[in-house]
Amino acid sequence: MTASTVPAAGRGAGLLTRGAGLLALTAAIAVFPLVFTNPTVTSFGVITLIFVAVAAAWNIFSGFSGYLSLGHAVFYGTGAYFLCVAAQDWNLTGAAIFWLLPLAGVAAAVIAVPLGLIALRVRRHTFVVITIAFFFIAQLSASNLSVTGGSSGLLVPAPNWASATYNNPFYYVAMIIAALTVALSWLVRRSRFGLQLRAISDDEDRAAGLGVRAMPVKLTALVLSAFITGMAGALWVYFIGEAFPQFVFDPLFDLAIVLMAFFGGLGTLAGPVLGALVLEPTQLYLTQQTSGYESEILFGALFLVVILFLPRGVLPTGAEYLVAGRERLRRRRDQGSAPGASGGASGGAADGASGGAPGGAGGGAAARPAAGGAS
Amino acid sequence: MAQEIGQAIAAGILGGGVYALMAAGLTLVFGVLDIINVAQGILVVLGAYLSYALSVHLHIDLLVGLLITVPAMFVLGVLIYWLFIRPLRGAERTSMTLLACFAVALIIEGVLYREFGSGYVYLNAWYTTSSVHIFDFYLADIYLIGFGLAVVAIGALYLILYRTTFGRAVRATMQNQAAARLIGIDVNRVSALTFGIATAVTAIGGMVYGAISGGFTPNSGYDLISRLLAIVILAGMGSIGGALAAAVFMTTAEALVDIWQPDWSVAVFYLAMVIILTVRPTGLFGRRAARAQ
Numbered sequence: 001m002t003a004s005t006v007p008a009a010g011r012g013a014g015l016l017t018r019g020a021g022l023l024a025l026t027a028a029i030a031v032f033p034l035v036f037t038n039p040t041v042t043s044f045g046v047i048t049l050i051f052v053a054v055a056a057a058w059n060i061f062s063g064f065s066g067y068l069s070l071g072h073a074v075f076y077g078t079g080a081y082f083l084c085v086a087a088q089d090w091n092l093t094g095a096a097i098f099w100l101l102p103l104a105g106v107a108a109a110v111i112a113v114p115l116g117l118i119a120l121r122v123r124r125h126t127f128v129v130i131t132i133a134f135f136f137i138a139q140l141s142a143s144n145l146s147v148t149g150g151s152s153g154l155l156v157p158a159p160n161w162a163s164a165t166y167n168n169p170f171y172y173v174a175m176i177i178a179a180l181t182v183a184l185s186w187l188v189r190r191s192r193f194g195l196q197l198r199a200i201s202d203d204e205d206r207a208a209g210l211g212v213r214a215m216p217v218k219l220t221a222l223v224l225s226a227f228i229t230g231m232a233g234a235l236w237v238y239f240i241g242e243a244f245p246q247f248v249f250d251p252l253f254d255l256a257i258v259l260m261a262f263f264g265g266l267g268t269l270a271g272p273v274l275g276a277l278v279l280e281p282t283q284l285y286l287t288q289q290t291s292g293y294e295s296e297i298l299f300g301a302l303f304l305v306v307i308l309f310l311p312r313g314v315l316p317t318g319a320e321y322l323v324a325g326r327e328r329l330r331r332r333r334d335q336g337s338a339p340g341a342s343g344g345a346s347g348g349a350a351d352g353a354s355g356g357a358p359g360g361a362g363g364g365a366a367a368r369p370a371a372g373g374a375s
Numbered sequence: 376m377a378q379e380i381g382q383a384i385a386a387g388i389l390g391g392g393v394y395a396l397m398a399a400g401l402t403l404v405f406g407v408l409d410i411i412n413v414a415q416g417i418l419v420v421l422g423a424y425l426s427y428a429l430s431v432h433l434h435i436d437l438l439v440g441l442l443i444t445v446p447a448m449f450v451l452g453v454l455i456y457w458l459f460i461r462p463l464r465g466a467e468r469t470s471m472t473l474l475a476c477f478a479v480a481l482i483i484e485g486v487l488y489r490e491f492g493s494g495y496v497y498l499n500a501w502y503t504t505s506s507v508h509i510f511d512f513y514l515a516d517i518y519l520i521g522f523g524l525a526v527v528a529i530g531a532l533y534l535i536l537y538r539t540t541f542g543r544a545v546r547a548t549m550q551n552q553a554a555a556r557l558i559g560i561d562v563n564r565v566s567a568l569t570f571g572i573a574t575a576v577t578a579i580g581g582m583v584y585g586a587i588s589g590g591f592t593p594n595s596g597y598d599l600i601s602r603l604l605a606i607v608i609l610a611g612m613g614s615i616g617g618a619l620a621a622a623v624f625m626t627t628a629e630a631l632v633d634i635w636q637p638d639w640s641v642a643v644f645y646l647a648m649v650i651i652l653t654v655r656p657t658g659l660f661g662r663r664a665a666r667a668q
Contacts, residue, residue, distance in 0.1 A: 068470050068473070118649060118652075118653055121652075121653065122652060124469060125405070125411050125469065125473075126608060126652065128411065128470075128473060129411065129604045129605075129608050130608075130648075130649070130652060132413075132600075132601055132604060133601060133604070133605060133608075133645045133648055133649065134645075134649075135601075136598075136601040136645060137642060137645045137646070137649075140639075140641055140642055140645075141642075144638045144639065251597050255477055255481070258474065259474070262474065293484075293485040293486075293488035293489045294485065294489070295485075296481050296482075296484060296485035296488070297481070297482050297485035297486060297489070299481060300478045300479070300480075300481030300482035300485065301478075301482060303474065303477070303478035303481065304459060304475060304478045304479070304482075307459075307463070307471055307474055307475050307478065308459070308462055308463070308475075
C-alpha cells in the first residue's frame with residue numbers, strides 16, 4: 001500500500017545492497033567448513049549455527065510478542081529426547097536420522113500447545129516465572145521418567161562418516177535450518193500476523209480492543225518457535241551423541257539465547273542472528289580456553305555490559321549512536337563556521353581524540369553511508 | 376503411618392518457615408522495586424558459603440557469624456542495586472532488570488566455584504546434628520533454630536515496614552512510585568536500602584539453608600530459585616505473610632508426597648503453582664490490577 005509512495009529506484013537499490021550482503025554472508029557461511037577444516041573449528045560452527053536458529057526462533061515468539069520465555073530449553077530438550085528415542089526404536093543410523101528432525105520439531109510443537117495455553121494466560125513477570133517452572137518440571141521429568149533413561153541418559157548411534165569431514169553434514173543441515181528460520185522470521189515480521197504480534201507487544205489490551213484475537217496469535221507464535229527449537233535440539237543431540245537431563249535441560253541455554261537476542265536487538269530480524277554469531281563462538285572459545293567458572297564470570301560481566309550500555313541491542317543502539325553522532329557533528333560544524341575556521345578544526349580534533357563520532361575532514365563522508373544503514 | 380504423616384507435617388511446617396525466610400527477600404524486592412531478583416537463589420547459597428568460610432577459617436560459630444554476614448550481605452545488596460539495577464530505565468525495565476539479576480547470579484556463581492570448588496560443602500555446629508524428642512516426633516534442632524530465626528527475621532521486617540518512617544516510605548513506593556517521588560521520598564535511596572535489607576535477610580536464610588540442606592554446591596542456586604519463585608508466585612508477589620503461608624503449604628505437601636513417591640515430591644511444588652495460577656493468575660494473596668500491567 002505504502003510501497004508506491006517510495007521512489008522505486010531507491011527502494012530497489014536498498015533491497016539490492018541488502019540482498020547482496022545477505023548473499024555474501026550466506027556464501028561465507030557456506031564455504032566456511034571448506035576453508036577451515038580443523039574439526040574443532042567446524043564443530044564450533046555447527047553449534048553456532050544451531051544457536052542462530054534457536055535465537056531467531058526465540059525471537060519470533062519472545063522478540064515479536066514481548067513475552068520473555070526463559071523456558072525454551074523445554075522445546076529444545078523435547079526435540080533432543082524425541083530424536084534419541086525414535087532413532088533407537090526405529091533402528092535408524094547415519095543420514096537417515098536427519099529425517100527425524102521435522103518430527104522432533106512437531107513433538108516440541110505439540111508440547112508447546114498445553115504449555116502455552118497455561119502460561120499465556122498471565123503476563124510479564126508471572127509469565128517469565130511460569131516458563132522457568134516448566135523448565136524445571138521438564139528437567140525433573142527427564143531425570144525420573146524411564147523413557148528418557150533417567151539420569152543415566154540416552155545415546156544416539158554415531159554415524160560412521162570419515163573423521164576429516166565428519167562435521168560437515170551437521171554443519172550444512174544446521175545452516176539450512178538457520179536459513180529457513182531467518183526466512184520465516186522475515187515472513188512473520190512483514191505479515192499481518194507479525195503486526196498483530198507487535199501490537200500485542202506494545203499494548204495487549206488495546207490490541208485486543210482493536211480486534212486482535214490475542215490468545216491464538218500468541219499461541220501460534222509460540223508453537224512456531226517451539227517447532228524450530230525442537231528441530232535444533234534434535235540436531236544438537238545427534239551431533240553431541242548423548243542426552244543427559246542436566247545438559248539437555250540447561251538453564252544456561254535459556255539465558256544464552258535471551259542474551260543473544262538482546263545483544264543484537266530484541267525483535268529485530270538481524271539482531272538475534274548477529275548475537276548468536278558473535279556470542280556463541282566467544283562462549284565456546286572461553287569455555288575451551290579457561291576453566292568453566294572463569295568463562296561464567298566473563299559471560300556474566302559481558303551480559304551486564306550489554307544490558308547497561310546497549311539496552312536495546314547492538315543494532316538499534318548502534319544506529320542511535322550513529323544518528324546522534326552525526327547530529328552532534330553537524331551542530332559543531334554549524335557553530336565552528338561562525339567564529340572562524342580554526343575553532344572548528346580544534347573542535348574536530350578534540351572530538352576525534354575522545355573517540356566519539358568520526359571527526360575531522362572525513363566526517364561528512366564517513367557519516368553518509370551510516371545514514372543508509374540506519375534508514 | 377500416622378506417625379510418619381505427623382512427622383512429615385511437622386517437618387513441613389518448620390521447613391516452610393525456612394523457605395519463607397529465603398523467599399522474604401525476593402518478595403520484598405518484588406513488592407517495592409517491581410523486580411524479579413532471580414539472583415535470590417545464588418544469594419542464599421552465597422550466605423551459606425560466607426557462614427562456611429567464617430566457621431572453617433576463623434572458627435566462628437554459625438549463629439555468631441551472622442553478625443558479620445548479615446551486614447556484609449546488606450552492603451552487597453546496596454551495591455548490586457546501585458551499580459546494576461538503578462541505571463536501568465524505560466519501557467523494557469522489567470525484563471532488563473531480570474536479566475541483570477541473572478547476570479549477577481552467574482558472576483556470583485562463577486566466583487563461588489573459583490573460591491570453593493564444585494564439591495559439596497557442609498555447615499557444622501553442635502546444633503546441626505542433634506535433635507529433640509517432642510511427643511512422638513524427633514525434630515532436628517537446626518530446624519527449630521531455623522524456624523525461630525525465620526519468625527524473628529520476618530517479624531523484624533514487619534516492624535520495619537509498619538512501625539518506622541522508613542517503612543512508610545517503602546510502602547508508599549510500593550503503592551505508587553511516581554506519587555512517592557512527588558511527596559519527597561528519595562525513591563532511589565529507599566530502593567537501595569530495601570534491596571540491601573532483602574539481601575541481609577537472605578544471609579540468615581543462607582546460613583539456615585546451608586545447615587539443613589545436607590550439603591550444597593555453587594550449583595544449588597538454580598534449584599533454590601525455582602522453588603522460591605514458585606512460593607512467591609503462589610503467594611502473590613509482594614506479600615510477605617502470603618509467602619510464609621505458601622511456603623508452609625508447599626513444604627508440607629512435598630513432605631507428605633515424599634512418603635509415597637520420593638522421586639516426584641519436588642514436582643508437587645511446581646504443579647501446585649501451575650494449577651493455582653491457571654485458576655487465579657494473581658496468586659493466592661496477590662494484589663490485583665495494580666501489577667497486572
